[in-house]
Amino acid sequence: MLPVPAFWMLLACVSAGSPSGVSVPLSEPRSLTEPRSTLEMAHSLTTDPASLGALSLGRPNHGALVNAAQMASSDDWEVVSPSTAWATAETIRYLERAITHTAKLHPGAHRLHIGDMSREHGGPIRPHRSHQSGRDVDLGYYYLPGSEGWYQLASERTLDRSRSWALVRAFVTETDVELILIDQRVQRMLYDEALASGEDMAWLDSIFGFRKKHPEPLIRHAYGHRTHLHVRFYNPRAQSLGSQASEALAIRGLVPATKAVGSLARKNGTRNKPAPGSREDLLARLRAAMPKNVVTRVSAAVVPPRRLPPAYPGAIAAARATLQQAPAR
């Protein structure tokens, strides 16, 4: 690991125009977060990383997480495993918003179970492939009385279809969701419920993958998702900061771009493991999350417009009007 002065000399060199000829374009879109020069970013990373807030690094299947927040249980949800309930502030905010929205529309539900999110510093987490960068969440469906519980099979007999649909709908309409994984048998039950409640069929067909009507549906089938659903959010801020941080450290090979997360994890198993939260620890995690090729590094997130229905059904519109008049919780 480079001592601090060498680190700073390299970064100062970069900021002064990269005289040795290594050219890394710095023109990534930055409108989603406050403008921050490479030098500012490097300064923050090395002197006061907590000031940056959450950074989502790399990709969901090969990434890391810096300055994560831990999801806590509430009246409306229950965290199953606190040690794997870490995420970016954006992910937690989206999750809380969708569940709170559902609970207000359909009071009296059981607490929703929140399963694995990420580990505190992200990276590999068994038995998942993703969940590495603070943007993925496993959570339960809403079940009928007598079937509540984490990891219950969702069936005609057990699934609370109206509440579960309201939850999925809230993810689509109230958050910047990137994808939702739901077994297609459960998708069919939710789709039927939505259609019966008056939702627009064309809109439903654009979000439900089992209908095979849209090239990029938000809700996709994945094996194993009859007992829970998996939600991945865009994190405009944390992804943008993560991209900038990778850029700041990757310039001039300051962060070698070839280290795999697995090899880093093995290395971290030795007694040389840096102290959690130390600068060395932070740099190690940043290095682990670097894409293999710096030139084709992970870009900041470009969040597409939300896929909203053409109009809210009357009952939901009325409920929304009521909610807007109610005092904030």
Ligand SMILES: [Zn+2]
């Ligand atoms: Zn998952």
